[in-house]
Amino acid sequence: MFFQKAIETMPREQIAQLQSHRLVHQARRCFENIPFYRDAFNEKGITPEDIHSIEDIQKLPFTTKQDLRRAYPFKMFGIDRDKVVRIHCSSGTTGIATTVGYTQRDLDDWADCFARVIYAIGGGRHDILQNCFGYGLFTGGLGAHYGGTRAGCVVLPVSVGNTDRQVRLMHDFGTNILCCTPSYALVIADRARAMGYDPVEDFDISMGIMGSEPWSENLRQQIQTSLGIKAADIYGLSEIMGPGVAGECIAQDGLHIAEDHFYAEIVDPKTLAPVPDGHYGELVITTLTKECSPLLRYRTRDITRIIPGQCLCGRTFRRIDRIKGRSDDMLIIRGVNVFPSQIEQVITEMPDVSPFYQIVLTNDGELDRIELQVEPNEDFAFDEVSEIEGLRDKLGAELKKNLGIKVQIRIVEPRTIQRTTGKSHRIIDKRGENL
Ligand SMILES: [Zn+2]
Numbered sequence: 001m002f003f004q005k006a007i008e009t010m011p012r013e014q015i016a017q018l019q020s021h022r023l024v025h026q027a028r029r030c031f032e033n034i035p036f037y038r039d040a041f042n043e044k045g046i047t048p049e050d051i052h053s054i055e056d057i058q059k060l061p062f063t064t065k066q067d068l069r070r071a072y073p074f075k076m077f078g079i080d081r082d083k084v085v086r087i088h089c090s091s092g093t094t095g096i097a098t099t100v101g102y103t104q105r106d107l108d109d110w111a112d113c114f115a116r117v118i119y120a121i122g123g124g125r126h127d128i129l130q131n132c133f134g135y136g137l138f139t140g141g142l143g144a145h146y147g148g149t150r151a152g153c154v155v156l157p158v159s160v161g162n163t164d165r166q167v168r169l170m171h172d173f174g175t176n177i178l179c180c181t182p183s184y185a186l187v188i189a190d191r192a193r194a195m196g197y198d199p200v201e202d203f204d205i206s207m208g209i210m211g212s213e214p215w216s217e218n219l220r221q222q223i224q225t226s227l228g229i230k231a232a233d234i235y236g237l238s239e240i241m242g243p244g245v246a247g248e249c250i251a252q253d254g255l256h257i258a259e260d261h262f263y264a265e266i267v268d269p270k271t272l273a274p275v276p277d278g279h280y281g282e283l284v285i286t287t288l289t290k291e292c293s294p295l296l297r298y299r300t301r302d303i304t305r306i307i308p309g310q311c312l313c314g315r316t317f318r319r320i321d322r323i324k325g326r327s328d329d330m331l332i333i334r335g336v337n338v339f340p341s342q343i344e345q346v347i348t349e350m351p352d353v354s355p356f357y358q359i360v361l362t363n364d365g366e367l368d369r370i371e372l373q374v375e376p377n378e379d380f381a382f383d384e385v386s387e388i389e390g391l392r393d394k395l396g397a398e399l400k401k402n403l404g405i406k407v408q409i410r411i412v413e414p415r416t417i418q419r420t421t422g423k424s425h426r427i428i429d430k431r432g433e434n435l
Helices: 012-033 035-044 054-059 065-070 104-120 139-151 163-173 182-194 217-227 340-347 385-403
Strands: 086-089 099-102 128-131 154-156 177-180 207-211 230-237 242-248 255-257 262-267 281-287 298-304 331-333 336-338 353-364 367-376 408-411 427-429
Touching (some): 012 054, 012 281, 099 104, 104 139, 104 242, 128 139, 128 163, 139 154, 182 207, 182 217, 217 230, 217 340, 230 255, 340 353, 340 367, 367 385
Parallel strands (some): 207 230, 367 408
Antiparallel strands (some): 242 255, 281 298, 331 336, 353 367
16 A cells, blocks of 8 residues: 555656755755855865766765764754754764754655555554654654654554553554564563463554664564564664654565655765665665755665665665664674674574573673573573573574674573663673773
């Protein structure tokens, strides 16, 4: 199903024309209204007149998170303050928050982008959408809220937490679509069973829209089986807009980028040179229509690839693969590149191990060390030393086979790894600390 069929199935030449037209306009807006970009253009020796089409995008400067931090709070706004109707911030857990402003048109475009994802997995008018993304400065809550409203859904603005109430509402109100992080979907399914429900039999829910953290295909399968739903991956980041920059369709074979609003490039994170379709690299996004906080070639740090070829669903927008990890999260363990999502893929294939885990990183001089903490399922004989050792050996061998490195494994008691309601804290980075 399509929310805006004419746009979502536009022929490729028309998409390129639209993107070209919008890029020319956007480059001018950035140059004229934002001192950071005027300086960056000057430094590269270019003016907006050098940008004639989307083919010229590589002439433009990159933008980084650091640039946004330096511009805190409003120095990257590209429009008069009286046109700004909302401000969001990124979480700021790793430093100063970054600020993103929206005009009414920016918010309308955002709602459209999210609504497209709802339709793309078969949702639409009158579906009850339970929104367990956090409401607030974080873009997840309001992004799903207005996207659901735009799609014509009945929105339940539950926000995060109070899992018992989430489960009861899901049952009593007949929720059809669940919006939350993948790790919280597992918590809800777990809690529902503990409360005596069979989520597949007792609930009307049939769809999930999940994102804001990388998740593996195996985790998706577990969520789908435990709740009896089809779960779509949604991508977005507050710097660019929020959730809805890209989203999966019913084919579940990559996330369609909203290419009328965003232009995506994949570059080598070290050399910044473009990589061919199908190859992994860092996702770089240019916002083509944003009025308040336009960004040119923003380095997302997210690692993905363009999936070559056409999707079965009929959408013509290019697709990115699920996010493999962040370039910052990429671990180099004895010369081997490892993403936490690859570890998750192995864990979720082991029937005796729960999908809750933690990765603790330490370093010994130049060498990164990695310890994986996992918990067995509740029916596992945790008190039997030989069983635990057997499990540890088996998991260690699987990780070695799949990742090519030795991972230290610590098996902890069932149900002792912290459950979270929002983004999970699966990686504890103690590198650089004196231990
Ligand atoms: Zn598709």
